[in-house]
Amino acid sequence: MSTTAKKPGGGDLGGDERTNAPGAGAASAAAAGRDDSDGAVPAELVSRSGSAPRAGAASGASGATAPKRRAGRPKTSVLSRRLILETGLRLIDEVGAHGVGMRAIAKELGVRPSALYNHVAGQDELVAGVRELVSDRIPVDMFAREPWDVALAEWAVGYRRTFAAHPPTIALLAVLPLSEDSVTSRMYDTVIAALMRGGWPADRALTLMVALESFILGSALDLAADDDMLDPGPRTDVPAFSEAYRSRAERLAARGEGPAEASFQLGLRALFTGFRAEYAGLGLAPAEAGSRPRR
Amino acid sequence: MSTTAKKPGGGDLGGDERTNAPGAGAASAAAAGRDDSDGAVPAELVSRSGSAPRAGAASGASGATAPKRRAGRPKTSVLSRRLILETGLRLIDEVGAHGVGMRAIAKELGVRPSALYNHVAGQDELVAGVRELVSDRIPVDMFAREPWDVALAEWAVGYRRTFAAHPPTIALLAVLPLSEDSVTSRMYDTVIAALMRGGWPADRALTLMVALESFILGSALDLAADDDMLDPGPRTDVPAFSEAYRSRAERLAARGEGPAEASFQLGLRALFTGFRAEYAGLGLAPAEAGSRPRR
Numbered sequence: 001m002s003t004t005a006k007k008p009g010g011g012d013l014g015g016d017e018r019t020n021a022p023g024a025g026a027a028s029a030a031a032a033g034r035d036d037s038d039g040a041v042p043a044e045l046v047s048r049s050g051s052a053p054r055a056g057a058a059s060g061a062s063g064a065t066a067p068k069r070r071a072g073r074p075k076t077s078v079l080s081r082r083l084i085l086e087t088g089l090r091l092i093d094e095v096g097a098h099g100v101g102m103r104a105i106a107k108e109l110g111v112r113p114s115a116l117y118n119h120v121a122g123q124d125e126l127v128a129g130v131r132e133l134v135s136d137r138i139p140v141d142m143f144a145r146e147p148w149d150v151a152l153a154e155w156a157v158g159y160r161r162t163f164a165a166h167p168p169t170i171a172l173l174a175v176l177p178l179s180e181d182s183v184t185s186r187m188y189d190t191v192i193a194a195l196m197r198g199g200w201p202a203d204r205a206l207t208l209m210v211a212l213e214s215f216i217l218g219s220a221l222d223l224a225a226d227d228d229m230l231d232p233g234p235r236t237d238v239p240a241f242s243e244a245y246r247s248r249a250e251r252l253a254a255r256g257e258g259p260a261e262a263s264f265q266l267g268l269r270a271l272f273t274g275f276r277a278e279y280a281g282l283g284l285a286p287a288e289a290g291s292r293p294r295r
Numbered sequence: 296m297s298t299t300a301k302k303p304g305g306g307d308l309g310g311d312e313r314t315n316a317p318g319a320g321a322a323s324a325a326a327a328g329r330d331d332s333d334g335a336v337p338a339e340l341v342s343r344s345g346s347a348p349r350a351g352a353a354s355g356a357s358g359a360t361a362p363k364r365r366a367g368r369p370k371t372s373v374l375s376r377r378l379i380l381e382t383g384l385r386l387i388d389e390v391g392a393h394g395v396g397m398r399a400i401a402k403e404l405g406v407r408p409s410a411l412y413n414h415v416a417g418q419d420e421l422v423a424g425v426r427e428l429v430s431d432r433i434p435v436d437m438f439a440r441e442p443w444d445v446a447l448a449e450w451a452v453g454y455r456r457t458f459a460a461h462p463p464t465i466a467l468l469a470v471l472p473l474s475e476d477s478v479t480s481r482m483y484d485t486v487i488a489a490l491m492r493g494g495w496p497a498d499r500a501l502t503l504m505v506a507l508e509s510f511i512l513g514s515a516l517d518l519a520a521d522d523d524m525l526d527p528g529p530r531t532d533v534p535a536f537s538e539a540y541r542s543r544a545e546r547l548a549a550r551g552e553g554p555a556e557a558s559f560q561l562g563l564r565a566l567f568t569g570f571r572a573e574y575a576g577l578g579l580a581p582a583e584a585g586s587r588p589r590r
Contacts, residue, residue, distance in 0.1 A: 098426070161354035171466050176522040180528040184387055189533035196535055204544045204561075206539035209527070210554070211562030212511030215506075222509050225470040230483070233475040236483035244501035251498045255354070259505070266499075267506030268571025277568045278561075 011105045049213030078109060081119040085129040088117060090165065092130060098167040102126060128179050134169050135184040138162045143190050147286075149279075155191065155270055156212055161262065169222035170217050197286035215267055223260040230259075320558040331432050374389055374406065376414040384461065387425060397421060405413040417551075421472050428463050431480040432457045437484050443493030444574075448567055450486065455515045455559065462519035496581035503570060510562055518555040525554075 021276050087108055091100045101123055106113040120126050139158045142151040164172050178185050188209065195205035253263055386395045396418055401408040415421050434453045437446040439451055460463050473480050483504065490500035527536050547557055 005304075013339045040316065044463040071343060078447050096393065098391065137451075144466065164399055167466075167470070173517060175516060175524065176460070177521065178527060180530055182527075185527045185530070188537035190525075192539045193535035194331070196539075201542070202535065202539040203374030203542035206525075206536075206543045207554070207557045210517060210558035211514075211565070214517050214558065214562060215510040215566075216513065217516060218509030218511065219506075221466060221470060221512060222505065228500075232473060232477075232480045232483075235475055235480070238480045240488035240497065241480055241484035244487045245490075245497035247496070248501045258560050259502070262502045263505040263509065266502050266573075267509060267566065270506070270567075270573060271510075271562065271565045273572045274565025274568035285399050 001245070005182070008016075014024060020211070076170060079115060079119060081129070083109070084116055084120050085126070085133050088126055088130045089133055091170070092168045093166055097171070100126075100130075127155040128176055131176055132179075132183050133189060134162060135167050139188060139222070140187055140190045145190055145195040148195050148200070149276060151194055152191070152275075153268060156216050156268060159213075160216045160223065163217065164223040167221065170220050170224070181253065197287050199279070199286050202284075215271060219260070219264045220268065222263065227259055317355060352399050373402070374410060374414060376424070377406070379411055379415050380421070380428050383421055383425045384428055384464070387463045388461055392422070392466070395421075395425075420474075423477070424565060426471055427474075427478050428465060429457060429461050435480060435482055435485045438489040443495070444567055444571060446489055447486070447507065447570075451511050451563060454508075454520065455471055455511045458512065459515040459518040462516065465515050465519070492582050494574070494581050499577075507566060510566060514555070514559045514562065517558065520555070522554055 084105055087105050088100055091104055091108060102120070105126070106116055109116075116181045120129060138155070140155060145151070146154065179228050188206075191209050192202065192205045194207065196202055200201050200208065230245060232245055233237050235242070248259060250264075253258060362566050379400055380399050386399055386403060395410050397411050397415070400421070401411055415424060426456055433450070435450060436451045440446070441449065483501075487497065487500045490503065491497055495503065525540060527533050527540055530537070543554060543557075547554055
């Protein structure tokens with residue numbers, strides 16, 4: 001992540017003023033900040049039962065490392081949906097998605113597995129909830145301010161950064177169905193509404209968002225990998241690849257940029273060149289002024 | 296996969312003749328055929344020890360369902376690196392990457408775990424080998440025939456389809472370092488050499504390939520998911536998303552196209568519009584005629 005922190009903005013998405021749009025840096029900084037340090041979770045993810053008045057405080061304190069508790073029956077006010085999901089996310093980060101179930105979380109929290117079921121119905125809901133926990137940290141505030149293309153590019157930057165901080169959740173996000181109260185659906189609604197205000201037909205807006213999301217998730221996997229993952233080694237039978245690898249390392253070292261960041265920026269720039277060309281080719285224009293975002 | 300089979304080609308990458316380039320359909324058909332039915336693996340992946348003269352025939356027969364054998368010491372000629380890796384791939388497809396180790400494969404093949412180590416050094420080499428098995432099924436023959444952009448788009452189609460047939464391997468591919476004898480490195484060498492013949496500087500060729508690969512892997516994850524994954528359900532608080540979902544379903548039903556395919560085609564078209572714009576903006580041109588691909 002250190003290399004990406006050097007270029008926090010939406011990046012050079014076309015060589016124009018967008019490169020240094022203040023919104024881009026702010027949004028990305030917010031993404032990094034929320035992702036690294038802020039355990040804020042919306043009310044609807046906290047304590048389904050509503051019986052844990054101090055749920056926020058309890059889980060806030062345990063965001064990074066939940067306190068080890070002796071086995072036994074804890075005060076019910078300590079347990080909350082949020083604490084369970086945050087513990088699940090932490091375990092997923094530590095051991096991978098496959099090792100994390102209700103039993104493992106109960107053990108980690110020092111409670112009986114049965115105690116968790118007041119807050120989370122089971123494994124499927126647990127996994128979906130953890131996905132939501134991560135999704136909800138993706139900034140969407142730029143959609144209320146910026147034109148569709150600028151906002152969408154900023155969203156992509158924050159989205160990738162948020163999921164790259166939790167690599168095992170990437171594959172989960174990509175294949176899990178949305179629950180009926182999913183906060184991810186609200187994020188999608190914000191994105192699609194902005195694209196529709198920008199003039200995109202509803203169906204095309206969704207298709208475009210999913211295409212961008214595929215690039216984001218693949219790029220998050222790439223960012224999560226080691227920088228030298230593609231090192232071909234000392235072999236002599238792949239001369240073009242070896243030359244490219246050496247040449248890229250030299251170029252990027254000179255620019256202080258990581259390889260994953262360079263590919264993400266190149267791909268994002270290409271995608272948005274194409275999206276804008278498609279937009280122009282379809283003769284699209286923003287919806288009436290009343291529904292345009294506030295500037 | 297059924298929806299994608301209806302559009303086997305490189306797709307509408309710009310509304311020109313490329314849409315129906317014969318190479319696109321042939322390459323994709325080859326991808327589908329190899330991926331679905333052909334267990335062909337290059338010699339270098341078969342039998343490191345070279346002591347199993349019938350390795351090809353033995354593993355060919357067991358590609359889909361390895362025969363259950365009684366525990367005990369099998370004839371050594373039955374075991375091969377290829378059989379072990381193919382069994383690993385099948386188990387990964389069935390139970391996910393986390394459940395597959397040397398022990399599980401030995402059990403499946405009815406041999407002692409120690410018998411495997413003559414062919415595969417351990418878990419890391421096993422996982423890398425399975426990744427290679429899948430990578431090697433991605434067609435690259437178009438790079439010898441087509442201009443860089445046409446070939447690259449066809450490669451993307453075959454690459455996505457190959458990995459979408461084995462979803463648990465997608466995350467493996469994205470984060471595993473390349474071994475020194477990796478066939479994946481040879482695929483990358485073919486791609487980068489073609490881009491360099493097309494005029495791309497070596498470092499930029501690699502950066503571009505990785506960007507495209509991120510989109511491909513994300514799209515493979517999307518293709519592996521259920522078509523109704525994004526159904527927001529009956530909720531009323533995400534009106535734009537709900538409208539887009541309904542509208543997209545109607546449009547795609549009329550066209551007989553799956554949602555993952557629609558997003559892949561839109562994203563691929565956008566990326567290549569951008570790649571071509573970048574190529575033109577940099578003033579690039581193919582290398583001297585002698586090194587151009589044969590037409």
